[in-house]
Amino acid sequence: MTAPAKPPTAFRAVSRVLDVLSTAALWLAAIGLVAMTLIVGWQVFGRYVLNSTPIWSEPLTLQLMSWFIVFGAAVGVRENFHLGLDLLHYLLPDAVGKVFDAITLVLMIVFGVAMSFYSAQLAIGTWSATLPALGWPGSFDFLPMVIGGALITLFSLERLVELAAGARHAPETQDVANIEVV
Template sequence: MNAPLTPVEAGWSAPANGAERTGAPTGGPETGGTMPSLLIARRILGLLSRVSLWIAGTLLVIMTAVVGWQVFGRYMLNDTPNWAEPLSLQFMSWFILLGAAVGVRDSVHLGLDLVHHVSPPWAQKAMDLVSLTLVAGFGVAMAWYGAKLAIGTWTATIPVLGWPGGVDFFPLVLGGILIALFAAERLVDTLLGVEIVADTATPEVV
């Protein structure tokens, strides 16, 4: 079995102070000049991931406040705000799908990986490629059909809120796009022999 590549051999940049490296391949004699583009793409996707996570967290907090006000109004004021439930459902759709997309990039979704762990490296890589391809395809399908549903229901109106019905499917569209992009990024990482450390989204050469 071939020895693992060193960071320099793999085209990774390492900090001078010896800190844990982050980022993406920077290029080398065998990269054909494509690695700088991958580095830029990774930074853009990293920014999208952080923004999505912040939006999801903010909406979760707002939804909690809305539901809290709904409960307070119902049991303390005897006057339930009728807008609270549909608005909280809107927020829930957004933070669930944005969080799911970030989970794809950070590799933190639950999975049954017993067979994966006991398989040889080449089989593990094949499983990862198949899995990520299916996830990317699922994201594309989710975005495509979500867009069709949004267009088809745009003339309807969401009760109480008065918004166009197509707004219900916006989280599906954006979440699908992000899932497809993040799965494609991990697919490229797998092909290049890069492993994402769970909970940090830090690339490691394997």
Template sequence: MSRFMRAIRPGLSWLSLACLYLAGLGVVLMTIIIGWQVFGRYVLNDTPSWSEPLSLQLMSWFILLGAAVGVRESVHLGLDIVRHNMPPAIQRLMDLVSLGLICLFGGAMSYYGTLLAMGTWTARIPVLGWPGGIDFIPLIVGGTMISIFALERFADTFIGTAIPAADDVAQTEVV
């Protein structure tokens, strides 16, 4: 199992980096689009009608791709006060349960996102002219990435090769 994990890790690292860059690009594009919307509204007196639905589409992409990267890098929100006060074996068990639930949640996002996309594909997004199911593609892709990255962390934790997450407790320095 550890040989398999070592073999796929470069691909998963590349996938994580691609998700991160795509999320960053989405933030930049959304900022430009919203800037153009404000400029059009207040300077040109002609608000572009496509800017809001397109920026919402981009927001869905960068939020869900960023969340997936957060799962892989273990920087998602967590309440660790109980976990930190447990013995290492219980901490490991808690991590496995948490990662398993995250994986199931990502899978549910993908599954139900697919059902929603199929159910709304014949509808049209009025301003953009795109199929309505396009709105749910970020949910499908983001859920899949969350599941993949949670499975990677689950396997690492299970076989004991997990890289420990950075301690997020602030250390005060006494001068």
């Protein structure tokens, strides 16, 4: 098997920036998950111990959940963690696998652009509304999808450029006969 081609220097610089962006998204997702857990704990404590449920806790946990879900999904796109039909990579010739990868990445780019675009329209349309329990503009419900769609688009574009340059980001195809069964 030949070594993957090295991407151009400019691409490697962009890739390093996207590394930082991906790491930041992952950290923000983790912090959001921990914060949501603490808020739900406070909500349960308030309801059953203090007999007074804080009205802000549920909408805030939903906001945090929206953020960490889309950040985690975007990082999953970049790291190729999502479910896929990897079996095809083992059974089909490498060239066919690359075509399938390219089609998948183009579809993910289209999805990310559409998600950002239509979510931005919803955010603009709900800016004057107010989320009652939090007092925030209604567009805050759609901002995670705007940013998440943009991240999905960026990370999918990066993987598509890698694929075109021959530096395959997807799991390497292995010889099925050499797979060790434990």
